Amino acid sequence: MKYISTRGQAPALGFEDVMLTGLASDGGLYIPESLPQYSAEEMKKLAELDYPSLAVEIVRPFVSDFLNEAKLQQIVGDTYKVFRHKAVAPLTQLGTNEWVMELFHGPTLAFKDFALQLLGRLLDESLGRRNEKAVILGATSGDTGSAAIEGCRACEHVDIFIMHPHNRVSEVQRRQMTTVLADNVHNIAIEGTFDDCQALVKASFADQSFLGEKRRLVAVNSINWARIMAQVVYYFYAALSLGAPEKEVSFSVPTGNFGDIFAGYIAKKMGLPVKKLIVATNCNDILHRFFADNSYSKEQLAPTLSPSMDIMVSSNFERLLFDVQDRNGEQLKLMMEAFDKTGSISIDNNRWQAVKVLFDSDRSSDEDVVSTIKQVSDDCSGYLLDPHTAIGVKAARTCSVDVATPIVILATAHPVKFPEAIVRAGLREPELPVWLSDLHERPEKYDVLKDDMKGLHGYIQSTLNL
Template structure:
């Protein structure tokens, strides 16, 4: 399988090179030239598989030029044996045909573990073969950082630098990053927003001269195709559990960067019978405004109770726009250039209407988040949602168009990571799991830096001895 850039000017690459490159050389995002497709009969044959074996079947076509199946089996089983629920991604029923899929049973209590536990192992395999060392440079609005650190802390060939917006992530999110005191782990608190952190990452990838040719930069943000690939699996897992391929399933996805819901879009294109994809946003609603009004436009970022979604620009949305524009890289490059210059784009009416056949969207305020947490707790014997999942549940209840079709909300994080929302709902503060009970007593290590590329690069050089 070859991967091409959304902007059409970068060379097509195999999986290993795409994983190591992250962003394409023309500024685009890599995407498979063509997707594997499962017939209804082939989907039905997946029903009896446990999660790791299902993951092998779904991901095998994407990595066939990189890993033999036996090696893939080992890596995937190692990845998911660290999850603390036998089902890996269990489904919990809220109401008739309404479910949440709990994606928070990994080591950092967030859905990012599904991809980043895997990515760390894949990176180490690739770098070992090449005899190289790499620098992971990432930006996080909360969960990506801790999941990336946890996935890469034991990697022999990687140093990892994670930037988070200073005082704009929850305390549990911060501590899950900054209490990992491994020699190859470096946390940077940037005096700015997540989008500032993301801009620093993109600028660093565009000019890697500060590494003096001794290391390569690797991306762990959701622009890395390996992350999308891993997330496709749990859509298959949920749909199979609820009757696919005989029955359709819909999904509501809390999303800021569009990566998690784009994985659902890919699953549908691979043959999974998905009826509806609901984009659930907070007040930072660039995605909702596109699907509601055909306006993809930057606005001032506002802090919310769901900080992992406090994002002004959704990086992975470019991958959908590529398909919307007939997979024409030249055309898409012109669209993205217009967005960079004006901060606002819309698409042709017919293309927008076609997208809306699958996607709908909803926006929730902080007040609605708190209300939804309380409502679900009252209805479901004290079952707790984190604020991001509450946004997904709210959107599911507003937008679910066919009540005969099961709706699954992706529960993206454990509520203990965001206790403020639970307390504001008038409920008792959730307790950390026993294996994390001492998190608030563990020593922290991080460095506060200004939103300045040169300062960040000097810090990295110093830590690497360059």
Template sequence: MRYISTRGQAPALGFEDVLLTGLASDGGLYVPESLPHFSLEEIRSWRGLSYADLAFNVMYPFVEEAIPEDDFREMLKETYGVFAHKAVAPLVQLDTNEWVMELFRGPTLAFKDFALQLLGRLLDYVLEKRKQHVVIMGATSGDTGSAAIEGCRRCEHVDIFILHPYQRVSEVQRRQMTTVPGENIHNIAVKGNFDDCQRMVKESFGDQSFLGGKTQLAAVNSINWARIMAQIVYYFQASLSLGGPDRSMAFSVPTGNFGDIFAGYLAKKMGLPISQLVIATNKNDILHRFMSGNKYEQHQLEHTLSPSMDIMVSSNFERLLFDLHGRDGAAVKELLENASKGPVSIEDYRWKSARKLFDSDAVDDKTTCDTIREVFDQNEYLLDPHTAIGVRAARNCRRDASVPMITLGTAHPAKFPDAVAESGVSVKPELPVHMADLFEREERYTVLDNDLSEVQGFISKHWKNA
């Protein structure tokens, strides 16, 4: 399988190179030249498989040129063997035909573990084979950072630098990143917002001269195709658990960067019957404004109770735009260049094509808290603020009550105790046993100005072979 850029000017690459490259040389994102497609009969035959075996069936077509079958199977068993629930992605019922899929049973209590636990193993495998060293540079709005550090901290051929917005992630999220020991782990708190961090990462990938030609950057953000690939699997898992593929499913996805819901879009294209995908956002609602009114326009970023979605530039949305424009990279490049200058829209027929599958909703902090309290009162089940936004959007946008509606439960409520407290729920979410001493662990991080040269200078001085 070959991978091509959404901007159409970068060379097609194989999986290994896409894994290590991240952003394409033309500024675009890599996507498969073609997708595997599974028949209903084939999907049906996967009922009852373990999560790791299902993941192999879904993902192997994307990596088979680079990784032998037995090695990939072993990698997946190791990846999902560290999750705290044997089902890996268990379903919890809230109401008739309404479910939450718990994607927070991994080591760092967030859905990012599904991809980043695997990504660390993929990087180690490929870098060992190539006898190569890389510097990981990533930006996080809260959860990617800790999951990336946990997934990559044992990698022998990696130095990892994670940028997070200073004082704009929850304390639990920050401590999960900054208390992990290791000489190859560096946390940078940038005096800005997530979009500032993400911009620095993108610009650094575009010009890596600050590394002096001695190494290269590798991506852990969802610009890395391997992240998207791993997230496709749990859509198949949820469907098979609830009668799929013989019935269609609907999913509501709390999303800021569009990667998690784009994985659902790909699952549908690969043959899984999905009738509706709900984009669930907070006040930073650029995706909702586009999907509801065909207007893509950046507003000022606002700080909310759901900080992992405090994003205004949704990187992975480019991958959907590429498909909506018939995979015309030049058209995508022009659209995004115009979007950086002001509001843009796409042709009405392209927008209506997207609306056949996608709905969207924006949920403010008060409604988020109301939803946490409402679901707890009804079920004694505690939602984190991001999942609460997903549940509220699902209820507001649901097209057909006979179709199972599955909200992706993206994080453990213990990561956001302030939001839970503000909801008025009488219980305090407790951290799991393996994280009970989190607030006693020593933190290590460096606060830097919102300045690209300062951040790049720090990285160039602190990677292992600098």
């Protein structure tokens, strides 16, 4: 399988090079040239598999030029055996045809473990073969950082630098990153927003000269195709568990960067009978404004009870726009350049109406979040939602979804990571799992830096003695 850039000017690459490259040389994002297709009969066979076996089947076509069958099975098996629920991604029923898919049973209690536990192992396999060292530079609004660190802390060939916005992530999220004291793990608090951190990452990938010739820069943010690929699996797992291919299934997805829900779009294009994909956002609602009003435009960022979605610009949205623009890279390039200049774009109305056949969207305030957490707790014997998942539940119940169609809300994080929202809902603060019970006593290590690319690069050079 070959991968092409959304902006049409970069060479097509195989999976390994795409994984190591991250952002394409023309500034675009890589996407498969074509997608594997699954018939109804093939999906019936997939429905018989447990999660790791299903992951092998779904991932295989994307990595066939990189891993043989035995190595793929080993890496996938190692990835999901660290999850603490036998089903890996269990479904919990909230109401008639309403289900929560719990994606928080990995090492860092967030959905990003699904992709980053896999990506860390894939990177180490690739770099070991090449006898290379890599520098991972990432930005996090909360959960990506800890999941990336946990996935890469044991990698022999990687040094990882993760930036988070200073004082803008929850304490549990910060401590899950900063209490990992491995020699190859480096945490940085940037005096700014998540978007400032993301901009530093993109600028660093555009000019990697600060690393010299002995190291390569690797992205673990959701711009890396390997992450999208891994997330496709749980859409298949949920839909097949609820009756696909005979039944259509809808999904409500809390999303800021558009990566998680784009995986659902890919699953749909691979043949999975997805009826609706609901984009669930907080008041930082650039995605909702696009799907509601055909307006993809920057606005001032506001801190919320759902900080992992406090994002002004959705990095992965470009991948959908590429498809919407008939995969015309040159046209997409001009559109993104216009967005960079003006901070606002829209698409042709006919194309927008076509997109809305599959996608719907909703926006939640902090008050909506708190009331949804309380309502679900009252209705479902004390079942707790984290604030992001609450946004997904509210969106599922707000948007016009056929009541005969099962709807799955993606539970993106464990509620213990966001105690403020739980307490504001009038509920008792959740306790950390036993294996994390001493998190608040563990020593932390991180540095605070200004939002400055030269200072960041100097910090990395000094840390690595380059």
